[in-house]
Amino acid sequence: ESIAAWALAMRDRLDRTALLKAADIPITWVAGRFDTITPVEMMEMMRNYNMTMRLELLENSAHAGMMEEPAGASAIIARFLSSIP
Numbered sequence: 001e002s003i004a005a006w007a008l009a010m011r012d013r014l015d016r017t018a019l020l021k022a023a024d025i026p027i028t029w030v031a032g033r034f035d036t037i038t039p040v041e042m043m044e045m046m047r048n049y050n051m052t053m054r055l056e057l058l059e060n061s062a063h064a065g066m067m068e069e070p071a072g073a074s075a076i077i078a079r080f081l082s083s084i085p
Contacts, residue, residue, distance in 0.1 A: 020049050027053040028080040030073055032061030054080070 020027075027050065031043045040057065047053050056076045061068040 017046075017049060020046065020053075023050055023053075026080070026084050028056055028076065029053065030056050030058065030065055030076050032058045032063055032065040032068065034060075034062040035065075037063045056080075 029043060029047075031038065031040055033040060040055075043055050047055050058065040058069045058072050058076075061072075066073045
């Protein structure tokens with residue numbers, strides 16, 4: 001039941017592309033090299049909506065990089081946070 005509700009919510013979610021295009025705040029996305037749910041190619045395409053956005057890759061992860069490579073994900077987040085003035 002929970003998985004079905006999640007799948008429907010993901011399918012029916014609103015398109016937030018305009019928000020990404022208009023964002024004027026620092027954005028860093030963390031992606032897994034082997035993610036088949038949101039593939040790197042899709043993330044790179046979305047980066048074109050906002051060229052100030054940074055895309056950081058976890059080279060040994062799929063969709064749950066924070067669990068698959070916790071040290072790498074933490075390092076990326078720490079770098080991002082320390083880069084904000």
